[in-house]
Amino acid sequence: MTSQTPIALTIAGSDSGGGAGIQADLKTFSALGVYGASVITALTAQNTREVRAIHDVPADFIADQLNTVFDDLAVSAIKIGMLSRPETIRTIAAILRERASGNIVLDPVMVAKSGDKLLADEAVDALRSELLPLATLITPNLPEAAVLLGVDEAVSVEAMREQALSLLQLGPAAVLIKGGHLADSSSDDSADLLLAPQQEHWLPAKRIATRNTHGTGCTLSSAIAAGLARGLPIQTAVEQAKTYITEAIQAADTLRVGSGHGPTHHFYRWW
Template sequence: MSFTLTGSLPHRLSFQFQVPLVTIPKSSCNSIKVMTMATSINNDGDTSNPRKNIPHVLTVAGSDSGAGAGIQADLKACGALGVYCSTVITAVTAQNTIGVQGVHPVPESFVYEQLTSVLSDMQVDVVKTGMLPSIGVVKLLCQSLKEFPVQALVVDPVMISTSGDILADPSILIAFREELLPMADIVTPNLKEASALLGGMQLETIADMCSAAKSIHKLGPRCVLVKGGDLPAPVDAIDIFFDGEHCHELRASRIKTHNTHGTGCTLASCIAAELAKGSLMLPAVQVAKHFVETALDYSKDIEIGSGPQGPFDHFSKLRRSIYNSSVRRGFDPNDLLLYAITDSGMNKKWTRSITDAVKAAIEGGATIVQLREKDADTREFVELAKSCVEICRAHGVPLLINDRVDVALACNADGVHVGQSDMSPRIVRALLGSEKIIGVSCKTPEQALQAWADGADYIGCGGVFPTSTKANNITIGLSGLKTVCSASKLPVVAIGGINNGNARSVMEIGTPNLRGVAVVSALFDREFVSSETRKLHSVLMDVVSNK
């Protein structure tokens, strides 16, 4: 259940929640915790300057010495999402990338002491649970939650590590079913755990996951997420979310990596972190899933330890300072597929306005548009850019501005593309903020790595072939493109002399991060922009769908 608080209540994080939207989860139905958060007042009673309580997650979980999972993953996930995380440690494990070598449970009375210390003093918004080694610990936790109600309870029913080691006594199932799940706002079993909760039910297909989610829901949690990390390898990473009414299939691409240790702990902590920020449940799960997918992608090649399942890096994306928002999904590299760059000279020659040219390119299937204006007055450029933003927004196509950060800000474009001699992407990022898209033109592997380090989202690489648009430009050919793509940590769009005839040869160079082609003349130095765009689009779709 959710409702909207309106009126003049000072909000604890007013910069984050323009429209205060607060979930009232089941576990807090009888409490006034949410109200106290929303109306936090200075000690001196001054409501005009509310205390800035940072959103707070308490994790009740085990320590993983290898720091990929458990308490360590929870701390990193919350840190990456800008949420404070306190910790009640239930067990200390000796664990690495090979497996679990030892488990040392913390005495139950001392788990309780930690719970009381934190909950009696700090304003915890959300409790997330991980490894709970014994029934006694579950009972003490439930008792503490009744004594100190919180906004939401996220239960990751950890039982067996991916390496196959037992992390909780099997008798724990009874305590989960009877005590903890009925209090939970969401429970996040993986396939094995879902099966165990349901007395050994076979789980192999998406349909099985849906019916498992429904059956687990009957045990009392408000929502259920059955995680499909362990589905067979070629299948996407599909999770099933059930909110008591609908089953949602949440899909992410399956990252090819061994570094998946701690995905479950991270996912649950990210959900908790987003709930603590005030998010509703489904968006919280979506952000969490996107976080895991992105972190896995950025860490797919890192090597920590010699075992079969390594940890991943929670902060790669944060370093690129994109994770400031709780709901926006940010830049989608798929948008690079057919990248149209306008040229006022060419469009003048064919007697059409830039806005008509942009409309036609979008009609033909352009997936992103860049406005490149070398000669226009600034005022004229801003007006043009505003019109183009409107057209692009109406079609869900991002609009970037070439070089001019000021124009991008003035028209609220989706981002900026800069060259090597334009403003540094690092400064552009500082000026535009974390939400906007930044692209950088690169010819060499060094430039590509620098663009990544500077916080860019993609690189444009070329000129691949000679082109009339840039007369003195050095061409790097398909081999140069391949070299840069292989070195780049960012998605790449190829540029320079690309057209219907050679686009296939470009897209087939065999590097997965080459995501599309950028074109000027092939679209705009033609009489019929939309049909030219359509032809190129069908070539690209053909290549992509046969990959």
């Protein structure tokens, strides 16, 4: 008898430019040896330079997608990305409370790399109250952490740690707060912090000089979900995902895609 194929589900928006969202998640799952399923929450007219339009998928059809996947596939990890409306968030949360078995990675996507806003203001409260308590791990960057907490963006590692502690109090099992936006961007270092009730682990990394970083947050969170789907403990999944995204960014300039913020190279190990 063969072992069950690890399956990860992404619940996110579609990026027509292929660098972020559902497309980045499925590429990441495949690159890391995990079968990917998807529930699309929104369609975007998007490229490497801009988000031109967003078309939200109706909440009842999102529910149909979710239930159909759960009716047939043994999903062992879930990555949640772009959710722009309160009704979408509440619908997903209700189904996950009933049908998910854990390993939920929430990437609170709020702003595109181009600077375009992706999350309506009224959806922030729903995200905070409905989904954060269900999450195994949340992966905000510093601007997203500030929005979730209603505070100013952290400008030091001390403030970053305090905000991670505050986010932990909102209910997720663990927080990975990403320090790439830290005010001292002149430094060569960019550390992320993994924080759980009995765990504090800093993950240092060198900054990489490239503008091709579109979809890095999506890719990191889906790489973590892939690790959890394969049965890795959370710290190991985060460490392996961090290595993967770092190497994908390092290889990004070998791609020639678009004229704005290009994508990372999800398949750098193969081509």
